[in-house]
Amino acid sequence: MDKTLFRLESDLYENNDIGMYDCGKRIRTENHSYGPEIRNYFLFVLVNEGEADFFHKSGTIHLKAHDLLVMCPGEKIHYIAQTPWSIQWVGLYGQTVQRYMELLSIDGANPIIKVGEYYEMERLLDDLYQQIGEKSEYARCCQIALIYRFFSLLLEDARHKLNVDIAESAKRIIDYNFERKITMQNIAQTLYLSPEYLTRQFSDRYQISPKEYLIEKRIESAKKLLRECTANIMEISNSVGYSDPLYFSRLFKNKTGLSPTEYRRTHVETILHEQYV
Numbered sequence: 001m002d003k004t005l006f007r008l009e010s011d012l013y014e015n016n017d018i019g020m021y022d023c024g025k026r027i028r029t030e031n032h033s034y035g036p037e038i039r040n041y042f043l044f045v046l047v048n049e050g051e052a053d054f055f056h057k058s059g060t061i062h063l064k065a066h067d068l069l070v071m072c073p074g075e076k077i078h079y080i081a082q083t084p085w086s087i088q089w090v091g092l093y094g095q096t097v098q099r100y101m102e103l104l105s106i107d108g109a110n111p112i113i114k115v116g117e118y119y120e121m122e123r124l125l126d127d128l129y130q131q132i133g134e135k136s137e138y139a140r141c142c143q144i145a146l147i148y149r150f151f152s153l154l155l156e157d158a159r160h161k162l163n164v165d166i167a168e169s170a171k172r173i174i175d176y177n178f179e180r181k182i183t184m185q186n187i188a189q190t191l192y193l194s195p196e197y198l199t200r201q202f203s204d205r206y207q208i209s210p211k212e213y214l215i216e217k218r219i220e221s222a223k224k225l226l227r228e229c230t231a232n233i234m235e236i237s238n239s240v241g242y243s244d245p246l247y248f249s250r251l252f253k254n255k256t257g258l259s260p261t262e263y264r265r266t267h268v269e270t271i272l273h274e275q276y277v
Helices: 095-103 118-132 137-177 184-190 195-206 210-228 233-239 245-256 260-276
Strands: 005-009 019-029 033-038 042-049 052-056 059-063 067-071 076-081 085-093 112-114
Touching: 005 118, 019 118, 042 118, 067 076, 085 118, 085 137, 095 137, 112 137, 118 137, 137 184, 137 195, 137 210, 184 195, 184 210, 195 210, 210 233, 210 245, 210 260, 233 245, 233 260, 245 260
Parallel strands: none
Antiparallel strands: 005 019, 019 085, 033 076, 042 067, 042 085, 052 059, 052 076, 067 112
């Protein structure tokens, strides 16, 4: 009998939304290997301790502590532990589980998750193991609540990782489109976000709001045009995304201390002075 293995199966019951097949843990199992095997449900394996070689269709992947291995239905899984192996796992099924997997972009081609809130995940899976041993409707409700919390942790991790992408994506949109008549609402809709959430994430990353960054890009572009071409103020205003030249002129003076005309004259005078010195 393997004294390092602790496994409990859930009661059999029909639930199209979300359900648990089993859960368990291994504590410092020597010479452990799994598979090759194919499951018909999702199996999530949290590595507590140890290292293993995971033989994936894309090549060998090295598993280590705090990784979460996701075994998807219909995917062949095979790994061999290289050191004493401590893990926790939970097997889940149901339509809601499938939707979470799609939301998290987890599939057979992307089976490893780097867990940010590892210790909370570890405690949660331990609580789930304790609850599955209880045979009551109350315990079953607690199990379902813990499963939803499990996915909540994964989503929080994913959202934290995506925050960088959100800010970078918004910055790129502004960089490539500042001359168009874009607004924060336009940018937020493009990224499927609320303007408030976009502003918060952008400001946290760049220490400036996306609205102020857009204004800065437009003003810098206008300064360059004023220095390097003979276009009039209306043409320059339109070229940097402002249809109202009076509004543009007020904004330009507010940001630079000079009107567009004064800025152009000052710059030309500076160039002429430098040429004759």
